[in-house]
Each structure stands twice: as C-alpha cells, then as structure tokens.
Amino acid sequence: MVEYRGNVEAIKSLVRETEVHRDVYVSDEIFQLEMENVFANTWVYVGHDSQIPNAGDYFGTTIGTQPVLMVRHTDGKVHVLFNRCPHKGTRITTEGCGNTGKFFRCPYHAWSFKTDGSLLAIPLKKGYENTGFEQSHAGKGMSAVKHVHNYRGFVFAKLNDAGPEFEEFFSESLSSLDNMIDRSPAGRLEVAGGVLRYMHNCNWKMLVENQTDTCHPMVAHESSAGTAVDVWKNAPPGSKKPMAVEIFVPFMSPYEFFENMGIRVWPNGHGHTGVHHSIHSDYSVVPGYFEQMTAAYGEARAKAILDENRHNTVYFPNIMIKGPIQLLRVFRPISANKTLVESWTFRLVDAPDLLLERTLMYNRLINAPTSVVGHDDLEMYERAQEGLHVDANPWVNIQRLYDPGEVADTIAVTNGTTEWQMRNQFRAWSKFMTMTM
Amino acid sequence: MSEISNAPTEQDIISFVIREARMIDQHRFEEWLELFADDGYYWMPLEWGQTEARLTTSLMYEDKLLLKIRVERLKGNRTFSQKPKSRCHHVLQTPQIDKFDHDANEYVTWTPMHYVETRLDEQTLYAAWATHTLAMVDGALKIKLKRVDIVNCDAAFGNIQLFM
Numbered sequence: 001m002v003e004y005r006g007n008v009e010a011i012k013s014l015v016r017e018t019e020v021h022r023d024v025y026v027s028d029e030i031f032q033l034e035m036e037n038v039f040a041n042t043w044v045y046v047g048h049d050s051q052i053p054n055a056g057d058y059f060g061t062t063i064g065t066q067p068v069l070m071v072r073h074t075d076g077k078v079h080v081l082f083n084r085c086p087h088k089g090t091r092i093t094t095e096g097c098g099n100t101g102k103f104f105r106c107p108y109h110a111w112s113f114k115t116d117g118s119l120l121a122i123p124l125k126k127g128y129e130n131t132g133f134e135q136s137h138a139g140k141g142m143s144a145v146k147h148v149h150n151y152r153g154f155v156f157a158k159l160n161d162a163g164p165e166f167e168e169f170f171s172e173s174l175s176s177l178d179n180m181i182d183r184s185p186a187g188r189l190e191v192a193g194g195v196l197r198y199m200h201n202c203n204w205k206m207l208v209e210n211q212t213d214t215c216h217p218m219v220a221h222e223s224s225a226g227t228a229v230d231v232w233k234n235a236p237p238g239s240k241k242p243m244a245v246e247i248f249v250p251f252m253s254p255y256e257f258f259e260n261m262g263i264r265v266w267p268n269g270h271g272h273t274g275v276h277h278s279i280h281s282d283y284s285v286v287p288g289y290f291e292q293m294t295a296a297y298g299e300a301r302a303k304a305i306l307d308e309n310r311h312n313t314v315y316f317p318n319i320m321i322k323g324p325i326q327l328l329r330v331f332r333p334i335s336a337n338k339t340l341v342e343s344w345t346f347r348l349v350d351a352p353d354l355l356l357e358r359t360l361m362y363n364r365l366i367n368a369p370t371s372v373v374g375h376d377d378l379e380m381y382e383r384a385q386e387g388l389h390v391d392a393n394p395w396v397n398i399q400r401l402y403d404p405g406e407v408a409d410t411i412a413v414t415n416g417t418t419e420w421q422m423r424n425q426f427r428a429w430s431k432f433m434t435m436t437m
Numbered sequence: 438m439s440e441i442s443n444a445p446t447e448q449d450i451i452s453f454v455i456r457e458a459r460m461i462d463q464h465r466f467e468e469w470l471e472l473f474a475d476d477g478y479y480w481m482p483l484e485w486g487q488t489e490a491r492l493t494t495s496l497m498y499e500d501k502l503l504l505k506i507r508v509e510r511l512k513g514n515r516t517f518s519q520k521p522k523s524r525c526h527h528v529l530q531t532p533q534i535d536k537f538d539h540d541a542n543e544y545v546t547w548t549p550m551h552y553v554e555t556r557l558d559e560q561t562l563y564a565a566w567a568t569h570t571l572a573m574v575d576g577a578l579k580i581k582l583k584r585v586d587i588v589n590c591d592a593a594f595g596n597i598q599l600f601m
Contacts, residue, residue, distance in 0.1 A: 195494075196496075222515050224506070227506050227509045232502075364498060370597045
C-alpha cells in the first residue's frame with residue numbers, strides 16, 4: 001500500500017491526463033487528505049444568507065467534515081464559526097438552525113459568546129484568574145473561519161490562508177450564479193420549499209462528475225424518463241402535457257442534443273453544460289413572468305437573462321447549480337464511500353409561484369431518495385464504488401474528446417459530450433490537494 | 438337509494454386499507470394502481486406536520502400518471518436499480534376511522550405502521566402513519582389521497598423504491 005501523507009509525488013501520480021487512479025475514490029487516507037487540503041484551500045459553499053435574515057439567526061452545516069455554523073451578527077454581517085465550545089468541545093447550537101438572540105450559550109457550562117464568536121462571559125470567572133487563561137485557545141472564544149465571502153447572498157468560506165482570493169478562484173464562472181439570481185425581477189433569491197437529503201454509498205466525486213456527464217441520461221435513465229415517455233404516448237389524444245412529463249422527456253434526448261448543447265470549462269475546476277441550450281430550455285411559459293422581468297430590466301436585458309439556459313454548473317469542489325430552475329445541490333463528503341446529497345431550492349423574489357412549483361416538482365422527481373431518476377443514478381455510483389476494487393485495472397477513464405493540446409486552468413467551449421470538465425476537476429483536485437503540502 | 442345500498446360499512450373501509458397494503462407486499466402493483474381514483478394522489482410529506490404540497494417539497498406527491506410511470510418502471514428490462522428486485526413488508530395497526538361521512542362521500546382512516554424494504558443484503562425499517570381518504574366511485578371504494586407521514590420524514594434516506 002502506498003502512503004500518501006507527505007508524499008506529493010504519489011498524490012500527483014493519481015491524476016494522469018486521461019485517467020485517474022481508483023484510490024481517489026476508495027482510499028480512506030486520500031479522503032482524509034482531501035478534507036485537510038482540497039476542502040481547506042478552496043472556497044466551499046456554506047449556505048444562503050436568506051436562511052439567516054435576522055441578527056442572531058444561525059444555520060449549522062459542514063465544510064468538508066468540519067462542523068461550522070453560519071450566523072448573522074448584530075451588525076448584520078455573516079460570520080462562519082466552528083461549531084464547538086472552546087471549553088470542552090460541545091456543539092454550541094441546539095437545533096440545525098434557529099435564532100440564538102444576542103449571544104450563544106453553551107448548554108454544558110453556560111459559557112457564552114457573541115455572535116462573532118468572541119467570548120462574552122464565563123460563570124465563576126475568577127477561577128481562571130492568574131492561570132494564563134487569556135493566552136489559551138479557550139480564552140479566545142469560538143474559532144471563526146477567517147475567509148468568508150457573501151456573493152449576492154451565496155456564502156462561501158475558505159479555511160486556509162493559502163489558496164486564491166474569492167474573485168480569482170471563481171472568475172467568470174460567477175456568471176452562472178448571476179444568471180440564476182438575475183432571473184428574479186428583484187435580483188434576489190430566497191431559500192424555499194425545504195431541502196431533500198439523500199444518502200449515497202459512494203464517493204462524493206462520482207456525483208460531481210455525473211453533473212457534466214452527458215452520455216448517461218439516455219442510457220441510465222431509460223428506465224425512468226424513457227418509461228415516462230412511453231406512458232405519455234398512451235395518453236388520450238389532445239391531453240395537455242403535464243409539467244411532470246415536460247420535466248422527464250428531455251432526459252431522453254438523443255446524443256446529438258447533448259453534443260450540441262456544449263460544455264464550457266473555467267479555471268480552478270469549474271465548468272458547465274448547456275452553453276447553447278439545455279433540458280430546461282423548452283419548459284412552458286409562465287404567465288406574467290416575462291412582463292415582470294421586462295418591467296424590472298427592460299425587454300432586451302430580460303430576454304438575454306431568460307435565453308441563457310445553462311444546464312448544470314459545477315463549482316469545484318462540491319456544488320452544482322441549475323440557474324434556469326434555481327436549484328443547488330451540495331455533495332457533502334462523509335467518508336471515502338459515503339456522501340450526503342442535499343438538494344436546495346430557491347424562490348425568485350417577486351416572480352410567480354408557478355416557477356417555484358415547477359422547481360419543487362423537478363427536485364422531487366429527480367433528486368429525492370424516492371425519485372426514480374435518483375434510483376437510476378445511485379445504482380450506477382454504488383456499482384462503481386464496488387467495481388473499483390478490481391485490482392486488474394485500477395484506472396478510471398476520462399478520455400472522451402481529449403485533445404493533447406488541452407491545458408489546465410483555461411476557458412474553453414467545446415462539444416457537449418466531452419469529459420474535459422471531469423479532467424478540469426481533477427487538474428484542480430491535484431493542484432489544491434498538494435498546494436500546501 | 439343506490440347510494441345507500443352501495444354505502445360502505447366501517448368494516449369495508451378497514452378491510453380496504455389492509456388489503457391495499459397486502460397488494461403492495463405481493464407486488465400486485467397494477468391492481469394496486471386501480472385502487473386509486475382517477476384524480477387520486479399518493480403523498481409522502483418531507484416536513485413534520487406539512488400542510489401543503491405545492492410550494493413545500495415532498496418526498497412524493499404523485500398523481501395516477503406518475504404512479505403508473507413508477508409501476509411500469511418496476512417491470513422494465515433496463516431498470517437496473519431493480520435487478521435484483523426490492524421486496525417490502527407492511528405491519529399495520531388496525532386502521533382507525535376518523536371520518537365516516539356517507540353524505541360527503543368521504544371516509545378517512547389513520548393507520549400506524551411499520552414498513553420494511555429490502556434489496557440484496559440491505560433491510561431498512563421505517564415507521565409511519567398512513568392516512569387514507571377514500572370515496573365511493575362507480576360503486577367501488579377508491580383512494581382519493583393516501584398520505585404517508587414517515588416518523589423521521591426529514592432524515593437523510595437512501596433509496597426508497599417501492600410504496601409504503
């Protein structure tokens with residue numbers, strides 16, 4: 001067995017130009033190193049600030065496997081704090097989300113902290129006099145994540161001082177987030193509808209790769225979307241096509257549809273499918289919406305916003321957004337072979353409810369643990385997690401439409417069935433994995 | 438007069454709910470689908486005490502068309518997540534009749550249950566309450582709404598592939 005800790009060469013050798021070694025998916029050591037490196041040197045999505053509208057509101061989540069909480073401080077600023085009492089390690093928050101008032105109070109010994117993490121009070125404080133307490137970890141209060149950026153409501157954090165600044169890390173890829181937000185006549189999104197949580201017995205990166213895998217829908221989803229197409233064929237003539245059928249049918253589009261939709265890659269592992277069109281392009285018009293958009297932006301700008309129908313945008317390392325339907329999926333790593341998938345949905349502020357209704361239906365039909373499309377995908381991931389233990393071939397192939405002239409960290413638009421975005425992710429993986437070793 | 442002679446008894450209602458679960462356990466899905474009224478829904482809320490399904494996400498909120506897609510999919514040659522097939526098992530408490538209203542043609546039952554779904558070496562136990570809203574349609578009891586509230590509805594689940 002190779003040992004990877006401190007072995008930059010061994011880690012770099014896992015990612016070749018057109019294939020990656022199975023240890024990136026199955027090795028517990030690699031997983032631990034990813035948590036310490038990939039999830040520390042990059043800007044990781046924490047949450048949306050509409051989840052914490054008021055001072056004292058908090059939301060608990062993780063960055064990699066680190067428990068954190070996102071909190072609105074008294075001055076309105078969003079802070080990200082590590083979710084442990086500096087005293088004994090007790091998780092500070094009682095609920096997954098809520099309002100803590102002006103301060104956090106640890107339920108174990110009643111130490112209290114302001115909502116920026118600084119120490120407020122300790123009972124019997126004189127017991128710490130002349131003990132050098134001020135110099136201790138505990139004396140400094142709850143540890144805060146230093147690098148936090150709120151981009152139009154989307155809160156990202158970077159654990160390490162190393163790694164690029166926010167603007168440099170995302171650069172032009174922010175155009176996908178912009179488009180999702182601009183689709184609100186008010187230019188604002190709110191988390192709405194509830195979050196679907198789906199446990200996957202597979203590595204988190206399989207899910208990320210699948211977001212730009214355009215050669216699987218017509219194969220893996222033949223059972224679900226294909227059946228939907230068949231059942232709809234037998235509907236009485238003249239029946240109005242239901243929203244659910246409109247959602248399922250494009251999954252069965254032929255290869256040409258996906259080839260022509262195009263893929264764009266950006267530096268640092270970001271990229272998206274659906275440069276020219278996507279499975280979301282042909283949904284029915286929602287009455288009144290275009291008029292609201294025109295009133296807010298003018299007709300030309302409104303049209304430009306709504307004509308952009310990007311399919312899946314991957315933000316490295318572990319989220320995907322669908323701008324046209326305001327959906328965000330977080331692939332939360334738990335262990336090398338376990339991933340929690342959270343699928344969040346947003347309301348376009350000041351837009352018709354029917355848009356949220358469609359978004360929620362999409363989420364339910366595609367991303368729920370009860371979803372037939374989800375069942376199709378998870379079966380493939382779990383089979384891969386098992387099959388990768390075959391020693392005869394330890395490599396995963398990501399060669400499709402590879403060009404030997406391909407370079408890392410560039411912007412390019414190409415054929416929609418390329419695996420360039422997967423190669424792009426692994427080049428970024430290799431870079432951020434070894435950046436601070 | 439025909440309404441009165443066709444009116445179900447309390448025992449009819451209880452038997453219907455028990456047999457509905459049996460059809461699922463025996464994989465008689467097409468027969469099961471016919472238990473639903475044409476405008477019937479199967480609803481599995483995501484939130485505790487959820488009151489609506491349009492602007493709040495659910496695990497399932499499916500009309501007969503979507504249920505038919507599921508039933509057809511379960512038989513498909515290329516339905517790989519069902520190779521091998523899942524099996525399931527219901528244990529019901531006796532359904533309690535919460536509403537028995539001939540005039541409104543509405544019969545509502547509340548049934549606590551344990552549901553087990555298995556595939557390969559995995560077996561998962563769920564605890565839930567089923568609420569059936571039934572009506573007489575063309576002389577037969579039909580499901581207008583089957584609502585299944587899982588006790589831990591907001592937990593992270595793996596695949597749930599059959600019907601509770």
